[in-house]
Amino acid sequence: MNLTKLFNYAYLKQNLKKSKNILALFIGIVPIFNIITMIMQIDTNESTIPSLENLSIINILGLYVIPIVLSICLFGYIFKKRTVDFINSMPISRKSIFITNTIGGIAIIILINLLNIILLAILGSIFDNLFIPITLLVDYFIVWTISYIFVFTAANIAMSLSGNAITGIVLTMLILFLIPFLNTYKNIKGTYLSNNEVKIECREESCKPINYTCYEEDTTCIKDEENNIYKANVYVNSDNDDYTLPYNIINHTLFSSKTLTIYNTKENIIMLILSIIYIIIGTITFEKRKMEVSETSFKSIHTHLLVKSLTLIPILLLTYEIVSRYPLDISTIFIFAIVLVYYFLYDLITKKSINHIKLSILYFIITTCIIFTFAFTITKIVNNNNKQYLTINDIKSTTIIPDAINNVYNFEDTLKYIAIKDKNIINNVISIITDTNNAEYYYNEDEISQYITIYLNTNQGILEFRNSISQEQYNNLMNLLIQNDTIKNSYNNINYDEIFALQIGNTIFEKEKQEEIIKEIQDSLAKTDINTILKTPLENVLPIQIYSYQNHKLNTYNINSTISDKLESQVIQAYNQELYQNINSNFSISCGNSICYNNINSDILNYVQNDIISYIKEQNNQVDPTQEYIILDLYQVNSFNINGNYKYITNNIEDIINIVKNKEEELKKQEEYSYLFETGENYE
């Protein structure tokens, strides 16, 4: 086969020319909206390091629109008799039309994404506070190009089979979503049946919960406990199969609480292979298409009814769930009424007429029977499989994500990227998630607790635990994690070539501008015991965040600057410099280290803002890190930006104490401020 005969540039040029306005709109819309979103982010944040997910918001919306509109623009001629006469009588074969349009569409998709990354790269180079690594842009280009091509090729098959654009869109959705949806239904069926409860068998002491209580009447629970079987209230996400990005987005939105990962190599390969298969199927269906079928849904009424019935599957499965729980409820009648209205409305939308009513009703009854039988069978199978029973050996790894707001340890940011296989840690995690006091920690405000998310990767799906745990449990877990080699290695094996930015305070610096600090971090980390670094709580150090883009993910490492005097000095200087640049703002002030907390009444700080700012302005910027220093946290307060968070670091501890004390004496004399002195346990 001569490939040049399959691609007709002249035809493509004319075909694109006739839709140039709409194509120009769609080529421009994603990059333009992306640029606007980025500029808005830059405007509201001092510095921005967008993740692939942040950059992809507009692309996600575009994914369900642009490739389908593109397919309609290129193949829409087949939906009108007049245009079919015009184009199909031209000296171009059907195969050529299909291949030419497909290549043209893919070229446009590449153009859209290329334009997108070029504009983002330009934006990144214009704005000093926007950091987009090139590798992220490459991933962005790959994932969105493949995803758009995937939807486009699926839409092309749908258009080849349909008689009008609306049916084409419906069929595209069915091609993209129907089979994965049925698989998800099968997988998540277990979740609904389990009521988010999993039983875990644990015979070792280290995995048994500290607190475990069964209700007196709950004999199963008591019996299970005797057999070392414990309940855990977790979200069971059994649907951890690999799908395609367009389906994953919907799946995550509707059925999963897991964070959506845009870049997934396996998914990309699946989409690429499916795209090739879709192109082949599309070519065959387009060649065999009955061109006289236009301005209606399908040539055959049976095909029309079959497709209509397939669109009913999700709503019928939902109906089954309702009917199986509340057989005679009013909602059952209501939902059946909705289904029937939809069923006939579909005809009006796709065929502009309602006919073959008897046949339509017959199809409806058959579809309902098939779907209900399917749902019933799945329920039986899932029940029999008893998926919600696990032994400790079923758990392959765990990922722990502490609540970002309560960042305490250096390594908490890195944890979310690490799957831990350590048996001790997994045991500890089991003891935490089966602890029956967890719920109480959440509701009891007096109890010091930590909110945490734990994922358990089992051979029956992913278990997700989100709850508060006691501070003691949290600390025990962190102590175990500190000793974990995987976590240590994540610090030991930082790939410094992949680092593209570092952050001190609010300011993010390009790697090139802070090579000296990065070199110092690298040298200091090499000389320091990782345990010491990991153990040091964040509140006592001046952290530096370094960012790398590795393995298609944005990684953040919190580095304790106290690992070297030189590094500490550089960081103090950077913090103070940042504050001096913004010194004319309004601030609220609080203590930033234990020296501050232990020596002054931090409540008074808010009454001495002006005095402290005046003091800071008069000072030079020299701090000796080997001497004791006080840290003040200054929060920028204005109507536009509440994100500014600065630090002032000085060795002149006495000066700060005196400013506060003078004010304190003054306030003590005033009755209305007496409340400030009623508490203050830290104050000497």
Added chain:
Amino acid sequence: MIEIKGVSKKYEKENVLDNLKCTIKDNCIYGLVGANGAGKSTLLRLINSVYKPDKGSIIVDGEEVYDNQEKKKDMVFIPDDLFFYPSYTLIDTAKFYEAMYPKFDMVKLKEYADLFHLDLNSKINTFSKGMKRQCAIICALATNAKYLFFDETFDGLDPVVRNTMKKIIAKHMDEENSTIIMTSHNLRELEDICDNLGLLYKGGILFESDIDSVKTNMFKVQISLKKDFQKEDFKMLDVLSFKKCGSVATIIINDKDKKAKKILKDMNPIILDYIPLTLEEVFIYEMEALGYEFNQII
């Protein structure tokens, strides 16, 4: 040469063409007539690969034409329901044809546009129905394709333009040695331009003939004899129709062996007037001879 071999086409349950067989020789203007729904447009669509025949094949110059990209460079089709891209001007449309047809002659197109006072740079969608038809026809002629297919060719054209268009089409056929196939449900429209005519009825070609021969073979005569006479007195002739009013009879005679005129003269008629037959009359009598009521066919 176009050979249509046993072509059938069904829309839903209705047979539009049923085992249609027909041959269209080169370098002629072939008129395809038939009532609405007879299958004229469908046949043109099948020849031009717009649709695929359910059965049979269409051979053009010895090659199967369906989806034959190379062969279709020699074929251009102007359908009944015209289509132009919404924002396109005549020159844009011409460029589209130029991109698709290797022998497209832009100079010729401009000459034709000038002749019909069609503005090359105005949007075609602002044109009247007749002007759009002119645009389509001149684009087709400018392709210099060997085979041109026009469905309801002169629909919407005023008489002056219609005549000019007929002349141009005939001239084009002569100069380019092309074959033109045109359809109409109106026989009179094709009478003065077509060389051959095919009558499509119930999915098949009911009758097909060379217009010149059909017209020369058949004639109408008004005759009166000295004695009283009946139809039987003309049994030596192939009488297609005999109507007598008083002493004058009007007879349609099929004169294949060219002896009728002599026989009539030898009967010493009082009146003997030869009246030219219209194509419609030729068809009526041919159909009647075949046992069909013409009015039911067209």
